[in-house]
Amino acid sequence: MSIIYVLIPIAIIIVAVAIVIFFWAVKSNQFEDLDRQGYSILFDDDLPPEEKKLAEQRKKLQESQHSPSPVASRSTDKGDNGGH
Template sequence: MSIIYVLIPLAIIIVAIAIGVFFWAVKSNQFEDLDRQGYSILFDDDLSPEEKKLAEERKKLNE
């Protein structure tokens, strides 16, 4: 029964840490672009430097 006095505070601390990590991830925009990894397989990585520069400019305009 005395283990309860250890486990309950430990569980509360773990939940508080998990909530803190979740809010940190939301605040630092970790969930902002969920589609990018799904679409990355559709595009070639073998772009010329000029095409890469143009793609970066387009990305900046869309933001």
């Protein structure tokens, strides 16, 4: 029962620290622009033209390397027998 006298002050200190961190984040504008980082991965506008060309070339190269071959397109199943 005496452990409660230790746990309650520790819990109060942890909650106080969490509140201070939250108000610091609000004060330093951490929550102002939540969408920008999510949209930044969708658009390549920040790349210079040379990098855009290289990215397109890499994409075409990857697509040509990963084209399905006749052997890879065959199924490895012995038929659809419902797991029997």
